[in-house]
Amino acid sequence: MTTPLSIKRTLQATGRPDAVAELSQRSRDIFRHIVDAYVETGEPVGSRTLSRRLGLSLSPATIRNVMADLEEAGLLYARHTSAGRLPTELGLRMFVDGLLEIGGLTEDERQTIDSECAASGRSLPQVLEQATQMLAGLSHCAGLVVAPKSARPLKHIEFVHLGPGRALAVLVTEDGIVENRILDLPIGLPPSSLIEAGNYLAAKLVGRTLDAARADIMAEISSQRAELDQLAAKVVEAGLASWAGGNKDGALIVRGQSRLLEDVKEIADLERVRALFAALETKESLARLLEAADRAEGIQIFIGAQNELFSLSGCSVVIAPYRDSDERIVGAVGVIGPTRVNYARIIPMVDYTAKVIGRVLGTGGALIRPSGDPITRS
Template sequence: MLNERSREIFRTIVDAYVETGEPIGSRTISRRLGLNLSPATIRNVMADLEEAGLLFAPHTSAGRLPTDAGLRLFVDGLLEVGRLSQDERDNLDARCAAGGRSFSAVLEQATQTLSGLSRCAGLVLAPKTESALKHAEFVALGPGRALVVLVTEDGLVENRVIEVPVGVPASALVTAGNFLSARMVGFTLEEAKAALVQELAQNQAELDELTARLVEAGLASWSGERSGGSLIVRGQKNLLEDINALEDLDRVRRLFEMLETKETMMRLVEATHRGEGVQIFIGSANSLFGIAGCSMVIAPYMNSREQIVGAIGVIGPTRINYARIIPMVDYTAKVIGRSIG
């Protein structure tokens, strides 16, 4: 338990660390606090905090930095989480909205947006697409363009924009949608694609030429779709900006290697299903990576039935701006959830 004076000094040290990444000494703390505390008194408090495992000195006669355990205490008990402004919410809504894009494109954009706003690497765990299909539909968007909509039985909605002949009648779009629905319902996307491609190739489908072209275009729009979950990471270069020592470079290299492994993705799945809301993993003590100097803030997103289907967040140095990033990740996860339908 920290008394009021210890809390204020500890908070000042953490704030300075998030701001600069540099150790802070007693005289600087005294000036920042503006309280009637001498540097000697502050040094005594810092010594107590160090003995408690919350601070450490990177080298002799230096100021102090928070330990991973200290950051954990700060985030859990002392952090005052900020709120996103309406402009920030509107910005995230606009950037991450579906807007006729596929769900994978929405995830890609959301990850890049989080990376840019947080100056960290953004990561998203995309849901598996192994659920059986429930519905297929073609929607006219304007001259030469249409939207192909697939709905899975677990509520995931996928959209693709395709090019169609100018002046294509609405009846052809309806017929193409009915054709896909009749043959895809109850099958996974990969199963349905394989059967439909064969049927079209063997001219077994009783379709006119225009409708057949629409069906083929709809199937082609899902080419290369992976049937398993995937981990998308964007903005890795942000992790290289604060490197000032070889050990930092080695740490980031090891992190990159871990992010490319299937095991990491499975651990993310387990972590997001264990708890609700934003989860924070700090430094070498975290159960996901165990790499000193790295933190991750991640939140699950849900489908319309409130089932967790994936997760999105950021990973960066332990001195990330938790107060700003936590609500940002939380809100982005909610925006993605609304895009699923």
């Protein structure tokens, strides 16, 4: 049993929004089967094949006439004159917008997403890295996550002794994000110096961002106004140096890029995928994904060459924002694949993953499973 697609989205269709309503039921059935076959095989579909798939008393000639009408409307095209038909990018956009039906995730898929995104014993960057790998594996596409910016007020800081010359520095932001760093320290450093350094930084940092407090702290240490012994001061300096590597603009994590090569059939396709790989390495891609997430009320779908994120890549992007404990959009999670991705399966997968990550952020790391309520068209 399927449920009509109901997720808010932006589609970049250039055709009329009422195009689906104008199709007859016969045309809808034939068009749906062509798209389903394309998603399944990537190959053109002929009238005889459709006649067998439909199982109706429609002759191949009748089906050819309907296909010709759909082609004239810009929804289908033929690679060669005598070949079967494939959906155009406009056709795919119209299909996703008006005809697609999706079901819920399987229980195994939900459990996989829950467990892979669980925050127990891991920092948020580790959770996001694992979520990206997980999406790539489940979708058989490339998974992507836009990680949130790191400049947030702090609520907790401490140093944990790990052994001779090593300590774990732990930062917890006000919205529950945990950052861990391993520090190399002088051999023989007493535990009391770690405690002293942690107490000093807690007094200076709690309620402030690291960037806002760093200059003041270093100035105090340089002028020896800080009430720290020399060893504790070294711990503070090592901690600040380690945290300075944080990405203030967020980060774009992409995994499973090689899966995009599996659908390549022509040299032109390969060049488009190479262009996509190059685009993913740029700050512009990160900025555009963040922009798309910020204006989204839910899932957004970008299909094909008119994809505003990665123009001319010939790929589709399914992306959903996730929120922090204050319900602010802080990042996004999604999938990049060929235009013939299984939208009916990937859309709920991305939507559910975004909800799980949001719950992790909202509970300071304690995973609460989001509702599996069915999605209804708005």
